[in-house]
Structure formats: C-alpha cells, structure tokens
Amino acid sequence: MKAQERLEQVIDNIEKVIIGKRNIAELSIVAMLSHGHVLLEDVPGVGKTMLVRALAKSVGADFKRIQFTPDLLPSDVIGVSIYNPKDMEFHFRPGPIMGNIVLADEINRTSPKTQSSLLEAMEEASVTIDGVTMQIPKPFFVMATQNPIEYEGTYPLPEAQLDRFLLKIKMGYPSSKEEMEVLSRSQISAPIEDLRSVITLEELIRLQEEVKLVKVDETIRSYIVELARHTRTEPYVYLGVSPRGSIALMKASQAYAMLKGRDYVTPDDVQHLAKFVFGHRIMLRSEARYDGVTAEEITDRILAKTRVPVQRYVGQ
Amino acid sequence: MNSIRKNKVFMAVLYVLVFLLLAEWLTPVMSLTATAHKPLFLIFIGLGLVMALAKVPWWISGPVKTIYVLWFIVYVYTGQGFFSNSSIVFLWSDFTANFIALTSQNWAETTDVFRTVLFFALLWMAVYLIHYWVSFRLSIFLFYLLTVVFIAVLDTFSPYTGDTAIIRIMVIGLMLAGLLHLARWIETHRIPVKIDKIATYVIPLFLMVAASTAVALYLPKSGPIWPDPVPYITSFSGEAGTGPGGAVGRIGYGVDDSQLGGSFIGDDTPVFRAEVEDGQYWKVESKDFYTTKGWRVTRNVGDTIVYGNEQQVDTDFAPGDPDQETTALLSMEQDFPFVLYPYGTKSFLMNETPDYEYDTADQRFDTFLNGSVFEPELYEVEFSEPSFSLTALQETSVEDLEELPAEFDRFVQLPDELPQRVRDLAVEITESSDSVYDKTRAVERYFSNNNFEYSQQDIPIPEEGQDYVDQFLFETKRGYCDNFSTSMVVLLRALDIPARWVKGFNEGELINASDGRDVYEITNNNAHSWVEAYMPGVGWMLFEPTIGFTGSSDVEFDLETGETTPEDAEMPDRPDPLQPEEPEMDEAGTEISGPTVRERLNQFFTENKAKIIWSLIGLALLAALLFKMRSKWLPKVLIPYYRTRSGSAQTFEKAYLRLLKQLDLYGIKRGEGQTLRSYAAYIDSFFGTHEMSRLTAAYERSVYGGNGDSVDWHELKESWENLINRTSG
Numbered sequence A: 001m002k003a004q005e006r007l008e009q010v011i012d013n014i015e016k017v018i019i020g021k022r023n024i025a026e027l028s029i030v031a032m033l034s035h036g037h038v039l040l041e042d043v044p045g046v047g048k049t050m051l052v053r054a055l056a057k058s059v060g061a062d063f064k065r066i067q068f069t070p071d072l073l074p075s076d077v078i079g080v081s082i083y084n085p086k087d088m089e090f091h092f093r094p095g096p097i098m099g100n101i102v103l104a105d106e107i108n109r110t111s112p113k114t115q116s117s118l119l120e121a122m123e124e125a126s127v128t129i130d131g132v133t134m135q136i137p138k139p140f141f142v143m144a145t146q147n148p149i150e151y152e153g154t155y156p157l158p159e160a161q162l163d164r165f166l167l168k169i170k171m172g173y174p175s176s177k178e179e180m181e182v183l184s185r186s187q188i189s190a191p192i193e194d195l196r197s198v199i200t201l202e203e204l205i206r207l208q209e210e211v212k213l214v215k216v217d218e219t220i221r222s223y224i225v226e227l228a229r230h231t232r233t234e235p236y237v238y239l240g241v242s243p244r245g246s247i248a249l250m251k252a253s254q255a256y257a258m259l260k261g262r263d264y265v266t267p268d269d270v271q272h273l274a275k276f277v278f279g280h281r282i283m284l285r286s287e288a289r290y291d292g293v294t295a296e297e298i299t300d301r302i303l304a305k306t307r308v309p310v311q312r313y314v315g316q
Numbered sequence B: 001m002n003s004i005r006k007n008k009v010f011m012a013v014l015y016v017l018v019f020l021l022l023a024e025w026l027t028p029v030m031s032l033t034a035t036a037h038k039p040l041f042l043i044f045i046g047l048g049l050v051m052a053l054a055k056v057p058w059w060i061s062g063p064v065k066t067i068y069v070l071w072f073i074v075y076v077y078t079g080q081g082f083f084s085n086s087s088i089v090f091l092w093s094d095f096t097a098n099f100i101a102l103t104s105q106n107w108a109e110t111t112d113v114f115r116t117v118l119f120f121a122l123l124w125m126a127v128y129l130i131h132y133w134v135s136f137r138l139s140i141f142l143f144y145l146l147t148v149v150f151i152a153v154l155d156t157f158s159p160y161t162g163d164t165a166i167i168r169i170m171v172i173g174l175m176l177a178g179l180l181h182l183a184r185w186i187e188t189h190r191i192p193v194k195i196d197k198i199a200t201y202v203i204p205l206f207l208m209v210a211a212s213t214a215v216a217l218y219l220p221k222s223g224p225i226w227p228d229p230v231p232y233i234t235s236f237s238g239e240a241g242t243g244p245g246g247a248v249g250r251i252g253y254g255v256d257d258s259q260l261g262g263s264f265i266g267d268d269t270p271v272f273r274a275e276v277e278d279g280q281y282w283k284v285e286s287k288d289f290y291t292t293k294g295w296r297v298t299r300n301v302g303d304t305i306v307y308g309n310e311q312q313v314d315t316d317f318a319p320g321d322p323d324q325e326t327t328a329l330l331s332m333e334q335d336f337p338f339v340l341y342p343y344g345t346k347s348f349l350m351n352e353t354p355d356y357e358y359d360t361a362d363q364r365f366d367t368f369l370n371g372s373v374f375e376p377e378l379y380e381v382e383f384s385e386p387s388f389s390l391t392a393l394q395e396t397s398v399e400d401l402e403e404l405p406a407e408f409d410r411f412v413q414l415p416d417e418l419p420q421r422v423r424d425l426a427v428e429i430t431e432s433s434d435s436v437y438d439k440t441r442a443v444e445r446y447f448s449n450n451n452f453e454y455s456q457q458d459i460p461i462p463e464e465g466q467d468y469v470d471q472f473l474f475e476t477k478r479g480y481c482d483n484f485s486t487s488m489v490v491l492l493r494a495l496d497i498p499a500r501w502v503k504g505f506n507e508g509e510l511i512n513a514s515d516g517r518d519v520y521e522i523t524n525n526n527a528h529s530w531v532e533a534y535m536p537g538v539g540w541m542l543f544e545p546t547i548g549f550t551g552s553s554d555v556e557f558d559l560e561t562g563e564t565t566p567e568d569a570e571m572p573d574r575p576d577p578l579q580p581e582e583p584e585m586d587e588a589g590t591e592i593s594g595p596t597v598r599e600r601l602n603q604f605f606t607e608n609k610a611k612i613i614w615s616l617i618g619l620a621l622l623a624a625l626l627f628k629m630r631s632k633w634l635p636k637v638l639i640p641y642y643r644t645r646s647g648s649a650q651t652f653e654k655a656y657l658r659l660l661k662q663l664d665l666y667g668i669k670r671g672e673g674q675t676l677r678s679y680a681a682y683i684d685s686f687f688g689t690h691e692m693s694r695l696t697a698a699y700e701r702s703v704y705g706g707n708g709d710s711v712d713w714h715e716l717k718e719s720w721e722n723l724i725n726r727t728s729g
Helices: A002-017 A022-033 A048-058 A074-078 A112-124 A176-186 A201-211 A218-233 A243-259 A267-278 A286-290 A295-305 B008-032 B038-053 B058-077 B085-103 B112-137 B141-157 B163-189 B195-218 B229-236 B390-394 B398-402 B406-411 B420-430 B436-449 B468-476 B481-494 B566-570 B594-607 B609-628 B630-644 B649-666 B676-687 B691-703 B713-727
Strands: A038-041 A063-067 A079-084 A089-094 A101-105 A126-129 A132-135 A141-146 A167-170 A237-239 B248-250 B263-265 B270-276 B282-287 B304-307 B326-332 B345-349 B355-359 B364-369 B378-383 B387-389 B499-505 B509-514 B517-523 B527-535 B539-543 B554-556
Touching: A002 A022, A002 A048, A002 A201, A002 A243, A022 A038, A022 A048, A022 A141, A022 A167, A022 A201, A022 A243, A022 A267, A048 A063, A048 A101, A048 A141, A074 A079, A074 A112, A079 A126, A089 A132, A112 A126, A112 A141, A167 A267, A201 A243, A218 A237, A218 A243, A218 A267, A218 A295, A243 A267, A267 A295, A267 B676, B008 B038, B008 B112, B008 B141, B008 B163, B038 B058, B038 B112, B058 B085, B058 B112, B085 B112, B112 B141, B141 B163, B163 B195, B387 B390, B390 B436, B390 B554, B398 B436, B420 B436, B420 B468, B420 B481, B436 B481, B436 B527, B436 B539, B468 B481, B481 B499, B481 B527, B594 B609, B609 B630, B630 B649, B630 B713, B649 B691, B649 B713, B676 B691, B676 B713, B691 B713
Parallel strands: A038 A141, A038 A167, A063 A101, A101 A141, B248 B263, B387 B554
Antiparallel strands: A079 A089, A126 A132, B270 B326, B270 B517, B282 B499, B304 B355, B326 B378, B345 B378, B355 B364, B499 B527, B509 B517, B527 B539
16 A cells, blocks of 8 residues: 555654664654654653654654743743834744644643643644734644653643643663664764655645545444443543543554555554553552552553454444 | 384284284184184285285285185185186176175075175275274274274183183284384384384383283182173073072963062973964963952852863853854863863863863863863864954943942952052043943053053062052053053953953964964963953953953944944954054044044153153253364354355355354454454464464455455355364364
C-alpha cells in the first residue's frame, strides 16, 4: 500500500537517529496521523528531543521547541500583540506554539496557567489573543515531555488535562548494544543533521484524512467499548477511561492499521495501543499504589480478560 | 549410517527365531486337526520367510508361493507328478467344483483342497504379518503374547499337551524380544552397527535366557493354586455330570415333585419309541396338591379301576371321533411300572396279560402281572384324539364353576401362604375374558407375551418361605416346563377354575417316517409337564403354557359362520409362540382398528420396557462417547462437507470457526483475551506450518475488514484441510 510505504520511510528515517526505538517512532506517527498529541514520560537524555526533531525533519515540518520553566507565561507560548508606535497598531507576534511540530519540554515545570494555555491550544488547534482567533497551521502535533522522577518545584498535570494527550509513551533506555551503536554514530557528527524529509506536509495532511476512512467493524467498536467499560469496574481504579478515551483508542487503532498496511482495524491493533491510550487515563486508587499496581498492569489485566471478538458482530 | 535392518546376519537370526515360533503354532494345529505333511507346511513358512528376508520382489515371491501351493495340492491329493496333464485336469475340476459350491452357497460341498488352499492363505498372511512386525516395527511382543495364550488355551482345553512347547516358546520369544529391543535401541539412538557392540549385548542376553531357563527347569514347582477351571467351565456348557452344589439336576422322568426348581442339564438317553401317525403328548399321571414348592398327590381320594387287554378304559378324556381312531406302538427302553397313554385312549394291548390299574386320583395306569409290579416293554394303545366344540367352550361360564361338585375341590386347592399378588395377577390377566375357556386361554398365553424365557440353566430353587410360582412369575421369569405349567395351574386355581398338573413326555424326535406311520424317539429330554383344566359343561382339556411347546387340545371351530370371518376361525388356534397376541374371540373381526393399534403399542412398550430403556441408555452412552471423541472423527466428516460447499466467504468463516473449535478440542486453547493473530502464530509454531496465519489473515480481512469477496475459499481449502487433519491425529 502506498501510504504504508511512505510511513515506513518516515519510520526508517527516524530510526537512523533514534536507535532501537521503532515502536516509539510508530506510536508518534500514529498520534500525528490521528490528530493527537503525545506525552513522553522519561528521564532526560534518552533522546526525546531527538525523536521529535527527527520526526519533524522527516516530514519537512516546522519544528518549535518550548522549554517550560516556572516563570514561563501563557504569552510566551501562544504569542503576544505588541504595540507598534510607528503605525500606532498592535501587531501579533506568534509564540512558539504556532508551528507544525512542537516539543513542549518538561511541561510539568511550569505553572498551571501556562500549562492550560498549551493544552487549550492543543485541543482547539487555534489560539485566541485579544479576541482574535488564529488557526495554528496544519498539521499540528505536540509532543510534551515530563520528568517522572523530580517532583520538587513541579506542577503535576491534573488527570483531566492528561486526557488531552492521545498517547502517553515511555521512552526507556536503549539496550547496551543499541547504546554502543548510538555512541559510534554520534562520534563524528550528530546524525540528525543528515536527515532529509521523505514526505511532504501535504501528503501528511492527506494521510490524516485517509486514516479516518480506515474501517472499524462493529466487532472492533464493541471490543473497544468493552475494554473501556472494564476499566471503569476494575477494583483498583478510581476513575476509568472516559468515552473520549474510547474515541482516542479507536482513532489511534485506525492510524496503526494504516501504518500496518491495512484498511481495517483488527483486535491486535487495539490491543497494541490500549496500553498507551489508557495508561494516563486510568486514575488509580491509593491502594493500587501501595500494592505496586500500575495503570499499565491494569490495562494488561483487562486485555487478558476481555473476550476478543472473533465472529461477525450480531448485536446484543 | 548403517541400519540394523541391513545387517543380514542379525536379521537372519531373527527370522530363524520367528520360524521356530511359527512352527510352534503349526504343531498343535496339525495334531488337533489330524493334518499330515507338517514338513511341507514348514517348508512353505520357511520359503516365505527366506524370500521376505532376501527382499525378493512380490512379483517373484507371489508366483513362487502360489506354485508351491499348487504343487503341494497335486502331490498330496493325487500323488502324481506336477508337470502332467492330469494334474492340471485335477486342479481345474477341483477349482470349478469349489467355485460352483461357493457361488451356490453350499459351504458343505467345498472340497478338502479348498480348505488346504485357505490354510495356505492363512499361513501366507501370518508370514507377511510377522515379516512386517519384525522388519518394520521391530516389535514382536504382541505375537509372542498371542503364541503363549494360544498354547496355554490349547493345553487347557484340548488334548494337546504344551508342556515342552511352552518352554520352547518362552526361550524363543525372550530371545526374539531381546534382539528386537536391541534393534530398536540401535535404530532410535542411531548407534553405528558394530559386531563387537552387538556381541556385548547379545551374549549376555543368551546367557541370561539360558541361565533363567535352566534354573526354572531345575527348580521344584508347586502345584496350581487355583483348581483346574476346565470342569467348572464345561459344566456350564452342559457337557459334564452334576455340577457342584447339587443345584443342577439331570433331566428325565422323576417321581418326587415335592421340590421343584433348580437347573437341568440335557440327557438324551432314550426312554421309549413310539410308532404313531402323529406326535402325541404321552401322559403318565397328574398331581393335584400344590405345596408352594412343588406337587404331591392327595391320598385316599378317587377309585381304582382295573382293566384288561383291549378293554375300553374310561379316562377323563373320552376317545373322539371313531373314524379317527388309530393305534400307537410303544417300545420301552427304560422300565416303568405303568403305561404311557395319549389323549383319547380307548384301550391297551400287549403280549402279556397284565392288569391295568387306573387310579382316578392321579390318572395313572399302573401295570401288575399276577399281583406283582410289571414293567411293560412293548404295547399298543388304541386311541382317538378328543375334540372340543368351540361353541360349547364359548358358553362355559364362571357361574357354572360354583355349581361343580365337591370332588373338584382338590383341583382348586391352593396353599394359604400363596402371595396375594399371584391371585391379583390371575384376575388381571383374565379381566377382559368372559368364558372360562377364554380365561384359561388368556392365562395360557400370558407367558409368551410377557418376557418369559425358556431356560433350563440357572433356575433357582425357591428358598424357605418363598413360593415357587411367585418366584417364577415375578422375579426370575425364566424357567422350564415345570415353572410354566405349575404357574398356570396355580393361576387358574386362583380363579377357581379346576386345574391339575400333568406329567409325561412330549412328542419326542421324529426319527423315521414312512407311509403315515412315524417313528418318534422319546428321550429323557422329552420329559415334560403341562396343564389340564376343567371346562364346566365340556370336560377336562389339555393346555400348554410352556413357551416353545406345541401340545394342544383339538378344538373344532363349529361357530356359526354368519358371525365369524375366516380370520376369526383361525384365531382360537394355538398361538404361535412368537405371535404377540390373539384378538378377542367374541369381538367382530371388523372392529380391530384404532384402539388395538394403540393397545398393541402400549403392550409393546410395557413388554419391552427394559429393552427400550437399555437401548436408550446404550444409545445415550454411545452418543456421549462419540461426543467425547468428537475431535477424532469430526474432521473426517467436516472435510468432505466443506469440500463440497460453495466458495463463499460465509463458508470460509464457518470453516474457520470450526477449525478454531477443533483446535480447542485438540488441546490448544485460545485465551479469552488472545487475538486470532497471536493464536495463529502459536498454532503455526506448534505445528511448524504457516497455514494458520494465512487462514487467519483471510479471516480477519473477511470479518474485521468486511471484505468477504477477497476470500478465495478454494485456495484456502488446502491449508484448512491440512490443519484440521492435524487436529485429529
């Protein structure tokens, strides 16, 4: 399939830079194809920024980076109107959010006010300043990172805000072999500099439209709904996955199916993505934390016990 | 790598041992069937084994063996040279004779030559099978075991003595099994065949077998722990004398009937011969007093009447039509102090001039000569079978029974201990009958319609406090004439119908027939008992309740023709023992319709309840077993079924789901949350195929993708069949 080949090229491109993280690259593309955003949660130095840059370069997109600090203001993100005494008018100076691919680094370090301005922009794909609404250029893809180990002086994102992210991905350390490969590639120059774009923004937008046409059979829809419902009844779970979460899983599955060269979603797609879609949407009770149960484990448990539909949907 | 199968010496040793084992089979067969030419048969076996060993192709070995068989036949049966015209003529004529006999199913007319050929075919098959076992399976245990069992059984049950044969077989078998074990060992572990390695195994094997045999022969042997089972087993098959416990008696005419019951074994010792026109029931006497265990005669009743030769006797059965008068000539082979007489006896005649003392109490004709007991040897009986009018019989009414004189009281005697259920049964059986005759007939027929079984084996003797009739009617339902006749008498008496128990002999076996005079031989096996019942206004009549016996009174169908159809006229005839029921006499023939069918069905179900229930249970068990085993046989059904189906996506989906079920039955379970794809990957890694993934991809496309048109069932069929076949393995 044409789309699959193009997307494979993007992934291959990213792999040149980020070694051994094909899955992460795939998930990033899945999020981008389904108009979603990604929350990357990991320690510094594992290549989060590099991933986003490689992605941006591969699709020939405009790459912006916002380093979130406690004193960052919303206007630092979305832009500000500046009075020009020459023509006695206010001129809008767009903030870094007005890019195709935005890396919001250490999003939990800034104040909730600034966080919510970013999240609103992500949700609406537009910003409003002084009563003027401005569309953010398409495609628009935010990849936010947060550091899970430092809590001093951070403002953890409220759970409701987390819902705005389609996927939450953990990067993880490379294996020793991969790390040695990273070292050898970085010896002379950073490989990111040699990357060329393999897909145009127009193509990307077209693919985003095509993803919506990927068939989601009744059986798959019922399967997704069953999974979401199960999260709401798990004993460790304080708040389960919202219908927005179900939609997110469906959209992500569609994109993943396209990535795998199919025009229909299979339960395998759903299972593959459930962990990344549900992980940050399940709010656990404190007992779960005492028992060392994570949202990912809960998701695995639900996947194991929810019956996979194998027959034609016949209604209930 | 060198296979042990290619080691000629090793295989030759194996085949020699097999030859010896086969020879052990041949020896008892030859001696028991009195077949000669054992060496020639052995040569045939040897020939077969050698050719198998030398891997002679079948198109050579087959003709060689066939020619050997033909040569054998010519040599043994004609003694002529094989390459001569006469031998071909002989073979051809014999072949045609046998062919004709076989096609016309005259099995008895096949010749010895044919049997010889069959025997050779058997040997041929045996050689082939053993060759297969030894050369391919490298396993002989089953055959070894069979040989031991065969010799042991023959030794136990036939004149053949396998004392030394069993030792030889043990030695040969142990050697064979040991060597084959070595061969299997070498094959499975791919050990290079080296003579010294084989020797390190074989030499200890020989020594161990030799040593253990020698020790076993030398050691003293204790006697058998179990008693010899053969007499016990043969006693069951009726070949031996009185069995243990005295429960089995020998059949024949006895005097004491106060304790009936127990099993009988046959005895065909002749009692007498009767030259007569038709077979008759030969009455000796009757008994009237039922004791709950058997029969006695009431003493001090009745009169004794003395008759002489040719004097007309007066029994309860007056001779019938004088035109039908005939004679019977009886020659006794056992000595009895009385004469046997058929129904309707008019007079006796013999060379001697004895007194025939007729006792009306038991209706026996004792013979005395010059005041002392006389045992006649040859006498003639003149008789005419009495016949009874059906019209008169139909008119016998129950009310008349009450008016019978007191002398009939002893024929309605019953013990007080008689269980009430016997009386209830009698009423139940005769409920729908009106006349005394019909009631009596209903009782007579009861036994053949209600699952009673005729048997002389395993018949219990009633225990203390148990009624003989009650036991038979309600518990055992198995028995011989005494059970049936006694039960009928008791049932009739329960209805106040006078009845008595009669002893004598039945017709016997027809041994010679010429111009209207038949000669019957009556043996102890023909000792019999039956029933006489009194029909008010008509007289005494013979009834035969015992299943499989055909004695009867001659009833004239003198009903007015206006009322009866020909079918009706047939009806009062003695029912065939197999005929389930007889329509009611007084019903018009045309009324046999709906209710009778229902009644018949009801009766069929009540009669065969046990059979039906057991059949249902059997069917249910069979069904359960089939269900349990369905993973084994289901693919055999599914493959042809789906092979013929259309190539639509629907068929494919059904077939795929079937396959999932089948795999589940096979034992590869799919987890609740396992997707088809990961399951397919597991299946493929399990079977080492890629077919399940292929099928699954198509299935996903069809079900999740909604694109059934892209599925080509014909293309996928092979993969599907391949997988489903694996699940039945």
